[in-house]
Structures are given as structure tokens and as C-alpha cells.
Amino acid sequence: MDSKIKKAVNNKYVTYGLILLAGLFLGWLIFSGGPSSGEQTTAAEHDHDHDHGEEVWTCSMHPQIRMDKPGKCPLCAMDLIPLKTTGSGDAAIDPDAIQLSAEAVALANIQTTVVSRQNPVKNVRLYGTIQVDERLSQSQTSHVSGRIEKLMVSFTGESVRQGQTIATIYSPELLSAQQELLEAVKMKDIQPALLQAVREKLSLWKLSDEQIAAIEQSGEVSPLTDITANTGGIVVSKNVNQGDYISTGTVLFDIADLSRVWAVFDAYESDLPFLKVGDKLDYTLQSLPGKTFSGRISFINPILDPTTRTAKVRVETTNTRAELMPGMYANALVNAPLKQYNNQIVIPKSAVLWTGKRSIVYVKQPDTETPAYLLREVELGPSLGDAYLVLSGIEDGDEIVTNGAFTIDASAQLAGKRSMMNDEAGRAVTGHESHSMPGSGSHTHDHASAGHEHAMMTVQGLCEMCKERIEKAAMSVKGVSSASWDGTAKQLHLNYDPAQTDLDKISQAVAKAGHDTDKHKADQKVYDALPGCCKYRE
Structure with a gap:
């Protein structure tokens, strides 16, 4: 084996x-x-x-940029936004919501507000000037023809009291009429009607009955007659000088009683539905800082100015202390209650993002450990100044983002979720809003998928009235979906459809409204018709 x-x-x-x-x-x-x-x-x-899953910071315009800490984009100098956060997930968070860590929320300065129902009041801001009350203004005319021998009022702005002698006129016609009177007195027994006719003639030339009787008794005639003021006030216009020859009806002076004046404001047609006669109006003057004047609207001009698209709104104000002077600039504020919208939700303007056709806000999800924000599309009502009235889209008690909404939206875009550029994840919409590099001039970003372009152009202006006028002029061009004018940078941000219009047409429309652009200059007549606070040319 x-x-x-x-x-x-x-x-x-x-x-x-x-x-x-x-x-x-x-x-x-x-x-x-x-x-x-x-x-x-x-x-x-x-x-x-x-x-190593710490926060990664990227640029909303250049997603290829990745940084391990906050800062500026090396390509466009925009603030970087967090792409990935250290916050843990939460089963209660909506899949379409954007999550940010507490650190990212603090760095982006995201602020929220709980919305509530209110009785909205629209703040209508108006700009105008102090003007003379036309009913208290009179023209001082000569009732005889002749030569001005003496002028008692020598300059514009001089005070005049009623009954004061303002001029002495040498009149050959008056001399002949007085001589006719003396001849008629001699023949009064034969032709009494002739005497009465001569007396009436002299009365029409503003000679009193006492003056006529004195001529008859003394038998003396004089070619000189005095012109007296038929009202008291301030001389606003002096039309003659001593020695001038004048005819009957010549206007010597225009005198205005400034004990009561008008504050006349320009109201845009969009604001007219919220103004009515009897509304209280408070206004201030640049020359009297810290002092507020009040009055009620006494008249709204039913005819709209075709150039400025405004109507005149008048407020009557007493001026017993002579503080208000014609020509002073005035700024007014009218608080108009919108009774038809009582008990409606009101949100700050800073909470709204516009996409041309849509208006969106971001709502913070309740009862989540990690801060999460969900996009909501809202339907806006009238503008209330610094706020908007919301007709639908959010409910009473919702907590909305009032500061930092664009940062959240940029994160949503990078994450491929619903945003102002994506109505649904992965599907682009026509609305678009972009940012430009600091210091850049007019330029355009093409978006073939959206069919719209964003552009900027330089437009001259000064005040809020200019802003409204410029934006309305741009929006009047077919194909323009949004227009926003930055008064500090003098830049007009535009979203428009290049298939329907171009920058040249938009620039022409703005120039026709009275504002110079970097392409076209406004006509001088149109510019001269602008309110005084809008005069931007030196």
C-alpha cells in the first residue's frame, strides 16, 4: 500500500x-x-x-466657477452664492424647495416677513409748483388813449393797494370831451339830452360824478386823468414805461392778490383713478424744509396733456403770511384708501421678482429644521408705493422672503429647479432678467431658447416722475416685456423680443417722451414742456 x-x-x-x-x-x-x-x-x-462636503460657492452667471469660500466671481465680479450647504436634509421639505444652511442664509442676508391681510392705502406721489390764483389776478388797463405823463408803479413785484393811483395819462380826447361838457352846460335849457350824453361819455372814461360836477361848476378843464388800481396785490407784470403812448384798453400792469394761491400738481393717467375732488393732500416745499402744508383737491383737469400724459390737480391754499411764492416747487403725497380691495394681502415690493410676464415670490416652508424656500407665482394688484396688493398666489400667514430673493432664485436655477427663468424644471420661459458687469455700457445677452433679449441703454432724467415717464415710454413699444430705469446709474434695463422691435425703436420712443438717450436726443420743445423737477439739461 x-x-x-x-x-x-x-x-x-x-x-x-x-x-x-x-x-x-x-x-x-x-x-x-x-x-x-x-x-x-x-x-x-x-x-x-x-x-469634505462643505459649502461650494459659485456664480449665478458663470456656474463653472467653484470656490471654497464666499467672494467675487473672477469673470463678472458678482457676489458668489452657495451651491452646496452643510445643512442636513429634512423629510418634510418639498422636493422643489431650495435648502440653504443657516450660515448661507446669514451670509446672503435673507430676510422674511409674515404676510397679513390689510385695508390697503395707495400712496400717490405728485410733483408741482405754486401758482397764482387766476380768479384773484386782474389786468390794469387804461380807459383813455394818450401819453403816460407819470407812472407811480415802477417795477415788477411792487405792492399795490386797491384805489391807489398807479398812473397819470395826458389825453387830448379827454380834453375835448370836457370842453364839450362846458358847451353842453350852456345849452342845457335848450338841449338837456346833449348834456346828459356828454356826462355819460365822461363816466365811461371813469370820471366820477363828483369830478364831472366840479368841471361844470369851475368851468376849468384838464387834459390829465388818473388811473387807479381796481384791486390790491403784487405787480406780476409791468407792460409800459413813462412817456409811452397808449390807446384805450392797453394793459398797463397785471396785479395778483397772493392772499390765496394754488398748488398745481401733475398726475399721471395711471394715478388719476385714485384721486378725486375733496381728497386731502399734504405737500412740502423745497424752500421751506420741515414744514408741511395741507389742503383738499378742488379741481382735476378733465383734459390730459398729450405730451407729458399728465393732468393738472389743483389745491387751494391760504397764504396770509406770504410764505408761498409763485414758482416754488412742491412735492405732495396723497393717501388714497382702496376700499374695493379691503382685507387683501399686501407685500413689500422687494419681495417680488419679475420675469416679464410672471411675478414670483419665495415662501419659507414652516416646520423644517433646514431653511427651505419654495417658489410661488402671484397675481399682483395695484402698486401701493413701496408695496403691492396681492390678488392670488399666497395666503394669510405665509412667510415670504423680502430680502435676498434673487440669491435664492439663482440657487434654484443652478439646481435645475423651478425659478424665474424656468417655469418648470428644465423648460425655459420667455421672461429673463440678467445682471451686467460693473461699469459696462450698453450691451445685450442673447437667449435663443427664451426668444427675448436683455439690454441696457443710458437715459437722462432726475426724479420719480422721470422714472415713470421713461418706463411707460419704453413699455409702449410693441415687443417690450419689461422696463426698469435706475435713476442713480441713468441706466434703462429692458427685456424685449428682437423679432418685434429693436433698441433703436425703443430709444426713439423714450426720446419722444422728452428724455435724451445714448442714441437719440429729445426734441427741445418736448423737453421744455417737462415739469421743472425733470429738467436734466444744464
């Missing part, structure tokens, strides 16, 4: 077989630990990724 075993062992085939089996066994031992090792490696890599 032993010999058989030895013989089998010495067989080279058996030896080869044993070596093969030993090799297979060793291979099994080695590779059987592979999966465990691989699992450990994968777990280690996962732990490594988790350990």
Missing part, C-alpha cells in the same frame, strides 16, 4: 495536479477578501466625501 502511494506521489501528473490545487486554494484565499476590502474602500471614500 505504501509503495502505491509513493508511486502515485512520484508521478509527475499527480505532482502537477497538487500544485494546481494549491494554487487555486491560495487564489481563493487572496481574492475572497477582495469584496470586503472593496467595501471598506467604498465606505472610506464615502466617508471622505461626506467629511
Whole structure:
């Protein structure tokens, strides 16, 4: 038996077989630990990724930029926004919501406000000037023809009291009429009607009955007659000089009684529905800082100025202390209650993002550990100055983002979720809003998928009236979906459809409204018709 075993062992085939089996066994031992090792490696890599999953900062305009800390984009100098946060997930968070860590919320200065229902009041701001009350203004005319021998009022702005002699006139016609009177007195027994006719003639020339009787008794005539003021006030216009020859009806002076004046304001047609006669109006004057004047609207001009698209709104004000002077600039504020919208939701203007056709806000989700914000499309009502009335889209008690909404929206765009540029994830819409590099001039960003372009142009102006006029002129061009004028930078931001219009047409429309652009200059007549506070040319 032993010999058989030895013989089998010495067989080279058996030896080869044993070596093969030993090799297979060793291979099994080695590779059987592979999966465990691989699992450990994968777990280690996962732990490594988790350990290094800190915030990544990127640019909303250049998503290829990745930074490990906040700062400025090296391409466009915009503030970087957080792409990945350290905040943990939360099962209650909506899949379409944008999550930001508490640190990212603080760095982006995101602020929220709980909305509530209110009785809205629209703040209508008006600009105008102090003017003379036309009913208290009179022209001082000469009732005889002749030469001005003496002028008692020598300059514009001089005070005049009623009954004061303002001029002495040498009149040959008056001299002849007085001589006719003396002849008629001699013939009064024969022709009494002639005497009465001459007396009436002199009365028409403003001679009193006492003066006529004195001429009859004395028998003396004089070619000189005095012109007296028929009202008291301030001389606002002096039309003659001493020695001038005048005819009957010549206007010597225009005199205005400034004890009561008008404050006349320009109201845009969009504001007229919120103004009515009897509304209280408070206004201030640049020349009297810290002092507020009040009055009620007494008249609204029913005719709209075709150039400025405004109507005149008048407020009557007493001026017993002579503080109000014609020509002073006035700024008014009217608080008009919108009774038809009582108990409606009102939100700050800063909460709204516009896309041309849509208006959106971001609502903070309640009861979540990680701050999360969800896009809501809203329907806006009338503008209330610094706020908007909301007709639908949010409910009473919702907490909306009032500062930092654009940062959240940029994060949503980068994450491929619903945003102002994406009505639905992955599908572009026509509305678009972009930012430009600091210091850049007029330029355009093409968006073929949206079909719209964003552009800027330089437009001259000074005040809020200019802003409304410029934006309305731009929006009147077919194809323009949004227009916003920055009064500080003098830049008009536009979203428009290049298939329907171009920058040249928009620039022409703005220039026709009275504002110079970097392409066209406003006509001088149109510019001269602008209110005084809008005169931007030196």
C-alpha cells in the first residue's frame, strides 16, 4: 500500500495536479477578501466625501466657477452664492424647495416677513409748483388813449393797494370831451339830452360824478386823468414805461392778490383713478424744509396733456403770511384708501421678482429644521408705493422672503429647479432678467431658447416722475416685456423680443417722451414742456 502511494506521489501528473490545487486554494484565499476590502474602500471614500462636503460657492452667471469660500466671481465680479450647504436634509421639505444652511442664509442676508391681510392705502406721489390764483389776478388797463405823463408803479413785484393811483395819462380826447361838457352846460335849457350824453361819455372814461360836477361848476378843464388800481396785490407784470403812448384798453400792469394761491400738481393717467375732488393732500416745499402744508383737491383737469400724459390737480391754499411764492416747487403725497380691495394681502415690493410676464415670490416652508424656500407665482394688484396688493398666489400667514430673493432664485436655477427663468424644471420661459458687469455700457445677452433679449441703454432724467415717464415710454413699444430705469446709474434695463422691435425703436420712443438717450436726443420743445423737477439739461 505504501509503495502505491509513493508511486502515485512520484508521478509527475499527480505532482502537477497538487500544485494546481494549491494554487487555486491560495487564489481563493487572496481574492475572497477582495469584496470586503472593496467595501471598506467604498465606505472610506464615502466617508471622505461626506467629511469634505462643505459649502461650494459659485456664480449665478458663470456656474463653472467653484470656490471654497464666499467672494467675487473672477469673470463678472458678482457676489458668489452657495451651491452646496452643510445643512442636513429634512423629510418634510418639498422636493422643489431650495435648502440653504443657516450660515448661507446669514451670509446672503435673507430676510422674511409674515404676510397679513390689510385695508390697503395707495400712496400717490405728485410733483408741482405754486401758482397764482387766476380768479384773484386782474389786468390794469387804461380807459383813455394818450401819453403816460407819470407812472407811480415802477417795477415788477411792487405792492399795490386797491384805489391807489398807479398812473397819470395826458389825453387830448379827454380834453375835448370836457370842453364839450362846458358847451353842453350852456345849452342845457335848450338841449338837456346833449348834456346828459356828454356826462355819460365822461363816466365811461371813469370820471366820477363828483369830478364831472366840479368841471361844470369851475368851468376849468384838464387834459390829465388818473388811473387807479381796481384791486390790491403784487405787480406780476409791468407792460409800459413813462412817456409811452397808449390807446384805450392797453394793459398797463397785471396785479395778483397772493392772499390765496394754488398748488398745481401733475398726475399721471395711471394715478388719476385714485384721486378725486375733496381728497386731502399734504405737500412740502423745497424752500421751506420741515414744514408741511395741507389742503383738499378742488379741481382735476378733465383734459390730459398729450405730451407729458399728465393732468393738472389743483389745491387751494391760504397764504396770509406770504410764505408761498409763485414758482416754488412742491412735492405732495396723497393717501388714497382702496376700499374695493379691503382685507387683501399686501407685500413689500422687494419681495417680488419679475420675469416679464410672471411675478414670483419665495415662501419659507414652516416646520423644517433646514431653511427651505419654495417658489410661488402671484397675481399682483395695484402698486401701493413701496408695496403691492396681492390678488392670488399666497395666503394669510405665509412667510415670504423680502430680502435676498434673487440669491435664492439663482440657487434654484443652478439646481435645475423651478425659478424665474424656468417655469418648470428644465423648460425655459420667455421672461429673463440678467445682471451686467460693473461699469459696462450698453450691451445685450442673447437667449435663443427664451426668444427675448436683455439690454441696457443710458437715459437722462432726475426724479420719480422721470422714472415713470421713461418706463411707460419704453413699455409702449410693441415687443417690450419689461422696463426698469435706475435713476442713480441713468441706466434703462429692458427685456424685449428682437423679432418685434429693436433698441433703436425703443430709444426713439423714450426720446419722444422728452428724455435724451445714448442714441437719440429729445426734441427741445418736448423737453421744455417737462415739469421743472425733470429738467436734466444744464
